[in-house]
Amino acid sequence: MKSLTKMIAGGLSAVMLFSAAACGGSSGEAADGSSGQKVTLNVWGWEPLLKDVADAFEKENPNITIKITNAGTATDQYTALNNAISAGSGAPDVAQVEYYATAQYALSDSLKDLSEFGAKDYSDFYTPGPWSSVNINDKIYGLPLDSGPMAMFYNKEIFDKAGVTSAPTTMEEYYEAAKKIHALGSDYYITADSGEPAPEELMIWAAGGTPFKVDGENLTINLTDDAGTQEFAKWWQKLVDEGLIDTKTKRWSDDWSRKLNEGNIASLTIGAWMASMLDDQAPDGSGKWRVANTPTFDTKATNGEDGGSTLAIMSSTDKAEAAWKFIDFAAHGKGVKIRVDKGQFPADKASLSDSSFLTKTDPYFGDQKYNEVLSKAADDVNTKWQFLPYDVYARSIFSDTAGQATLGKITFKEALKNWQDQLVEYGKQQGYKVNE
Amino acid sequence: MTEQHPENPRPRGEALTAEDTFVRKHRRNWRGWKFVGPFAVVFTFVFVVPICYALYISFFQKKMIGGEQYVGFDNYSRLFADEQFWSAVGRVTIFTCVQVPIMLALAALMALAIDSMKLHGTKFFRIATFLPYAVPAVVSTLMWGFIYGSKYGLVGSLNSVLGTAFDVLSPDTLLAAIGNIVTWEFVGYNMLIFYSSLSTIPHSLYEAAAIDGATEWQIVKKIKLPEMKGSLAITVIFSIIGSFQLFNEPSVLQSIVPGNAITTYFTPNMYAYNLSFMGGQSNYAAALAIVMAIITMAIAYIVQLNSMKEQMK
Structure with a gap:
């Protein structure tokens, strides 16, 4: 389905350019809406809860009207955004941007540095993972909206049947569990991965890897020698070689959710937001699924982030004051509670340690207090991780290169080297000084 | 004025x-x-x-650091050394060489069968084979994707009946699977072109042939096939252009097949799309588009030249 939406979004983006350009014409408006003049903010985002936030915001700020446009989800919106940026007009004032894409837009000067509004004072407000993703070279490029610290969602019924009595906490235990689960039958697997950036790139993050370093125009791309990356490669190689991972089922495909539903895929390492989505993907799994922390690669608890996004202000806007008011409301003020109450996974410490949040239970997870686990997952995130300034592209070619390892024709080591080679070449083409 | x-x-x-x-x-x-x-x-x-x-x-290059600048033919020289581009061209070439003859042979057979006037329900058959052409490629690919599913699809059901583990969507057979979808989509369209040229043959010719004692096969060989040559040239050109521009089918299948089965450079068009929209390299993608256009035009021209020579004979 994703490609379908991609195409629709492709068409829409063209339309959007015209309609947004038409809206951008009213430049006589006051910058912050406080002087009594009306301001209309164009916000691009796919998060449905933004609508609720906007309604509440408009009530408090009658002079500012929020116009939310869904320009497609994630990469589809980036396509539209790239078009608008290169066209020089039609870009929104505020855009929802995922953490992994933030660096790309920040370093190309498309996003406004929020330090001038005092955003740096918020560093203790947010959890470490999201904050480290918006804090690039000591500038703040967005306010974290939600987060997706990784956790392991597992089907306890299948685990029990296989004789795995407690959730694996280390990769060693994960490997043993994988063997036991596959022993249940040839189509039972501990997890599925057909060579995709999620989970693979994220497992590298969770393994404590720091393959990418960005310092202005200097990049370091070191997948081949980075300890965390190689630790991941070692374990994943072992699991794939022994046929313990389902390497044929793509995430989010129809087969994938059916296999989750029927227990053929017994666990997922995925962002915490999956807690509110798993019942859609696997409705028959009600009461069977539980949440545990991501298995660690060594004894030290480290974790990665899967998804999550920020609200950022485009540098091209002439309504920065009003835009700041809105994102401050949405991501730091009252908007936080509105979204968290409706099930969004928070990116701020206060919500994560709130007792009503922590004690929340769900019959789907057998009345487990799953947020306790997810809250710990947020604390454990490896904050040394950095995204490439072209991570959107890097992920798009992941399956071409690194992802080929799950086909079994080349090793993970070689496959990761292929990814590295292409990333280095691309970086050089884009004018970076790249060290390997 | x-x-x-x-x-x-x-x-x-x-x-x-x-x-x-x-x-x-x-x-x-x-x-x-x-x-x-x-x-x-x-x-x-x-x-x-x-x-x-x-x-x-296509004569410019845009960098994240350094902005846009004129680079002359740099994009083109880079393209000629780009292994991924040539592997994409190679893939669609193989696809064209295998899929187009199969599809056109099927279409010609169907047209001859309908034209033979020995079948019942030809009108229904004509509409039914043409119908897939009216289904949007995205929809038909999704549909075939579900049929191909090795666990829950029709292939999966066959597997469980026969006890096999056949996986049509594995990287080795994927191109053939796409070829099947494309054939299904366009065979009726080509059949109609063939059929229309067959229906222009005056009936008196057949009667004359019958009087001379020609067999059905001789009629096909001496009257019908020569008549179809003109439309063959058209269908070949259309099909070659179509398969060199292969995009919809593999692009939709990407969300169904394993993540690593369809690369971003599976076909030249997909490569251009990814370069442009994911990689921010629209200049390079433009160069690619120009080169692909020239290649396709050259091939179409050669085919046309050949068929014109044939007709001159």
Whole structure:
């Protein structure tokens, strides 16, 4: 389905350019809406809860009207955004941007540095993972909206049947569990991965890897020698070689959710937001699924982030004051509670340690207090991780290169080297000084 | 555009004066433009301008650091050394060489079968085989994707009945699977083109052949097949262009098959799409588009030249 939406979004983006350009014409408006003049903010985002936030915001700020446009989800919106940026007009004032894409837009000067509004004072407000993703070279490029610290969602019924009595906490235990689960039958697997950036790139993050370093125009791309990356490669190689991972089922495909539903895929390492989505993907799994922390690669608890996004202000806007008011409301003020109450996974410490949040239970997870686990997952995130300034592209070619390892024709080591080679070449083409 | 003689109806039969001739000439020119105008405007804006623009931007390079600059033929020289591009071209070439003959042979057989007038329900058959052409490629690919599913699809059901573990969507057979979808989509379309050229053959020819004692096979060989040659050239060109531009089917399948089965450079069009929209390299993608256009045009031209030679014989 994703490609379908991609195409629709492709068409829409063209339309959007015209309609947004038409809206951008009213430049006589006051910058912050406080002087009594009306301001209309164009916000691009796919998060449905933004609508609720906007309604509440408009009530408090009658002079500012929020116009939310869904320009497609994630990469589809980036396509539209790239078009608008290169066209020089039609870009929104505020855009929802995922953490992994933030660096790309920040370093190309498309996003406004929020330090001038005092955003740096918020560093203790947010959890470490999201904050480290918006804090690039000591500038703040967005306010974290939600987060997706990784956790392991597992089907306890299948685990029990296989004789795995407690959730694996280390990769060693994960490997043993994988063997036991596959022993249940040839189509039972501990997890599925057909060579995709999620989970693979994220497992590298969770393994404590720091393959990418960005310092202005200097990049370091070191997948081949980075300890965390190689630790991941070692374990994943072992699991794939022994046929313990389902390497044929793509995430989010129809087969994938059916296999989750029927227990053929017994666990997922995925962002915490999956807690509110798993019942859609696997409705028959009600009461069977539980949440545990991501298995660690060594004894030290480290974790990665899967998804999550920020609200950022485009540098091209002439309504920065009003835009700041809105994102401050949405991501730091009252908007936080509105979204968290409706099930969004928070990116701020206060919500994560709130007792009503922590004690929340769900019959789907057998009345487990799953947020306790997810809250710990947020604390454990490896904050040394950095995204490439072209991570959107890097992920798009992941399956071409690194992802080929799950086909079994080349090793993970070689496959990761292929990814590295292409990333280095691309970086050089884009004018970076790249060290390997 | 002002006219010298706005309304000057000349009574019938009156001799033409020199002035009249001048006016008529002038008027004819102007009328011609009026007819061509709408087409010319649309043609210029949706065809000529985009191609010129693509050509223009293909001489530039945009960097995240350093901005946009003129690079001459750099994009082209990079393209000629780009293994991924050539592997994509190679893939669609193989696809064309295998899928197009199969599809056209099937289409020709169907057209001959319908034209033989020995079948019942030919009208239904004609519509039924043409129907897939009316289904959007995205929809038919999704549909086939579900049929191909090795666990929950039709293939999966066959597997469980026969006890096999056949996986059509594995990287080794994927291209053939896509070929099957494309054949299904376009066989009816090509069949109609063949059929229409068959239906122009006058019946007296068949009667004459029957009187001369020709067998059915001889009629096919001596009358029908030669008649189909002209339409064969058209269908071959259409099909070659179509398969070199393969995009929809693999692109939709990407969300169904394993993540690593369809690369971003699976076909030249997909490569251009990814370069442009994920990699922010629209300049390089423009160069790719120009080169692909030239390759496709060259092949189409060669095919046409050959078929013209055939017809001259």
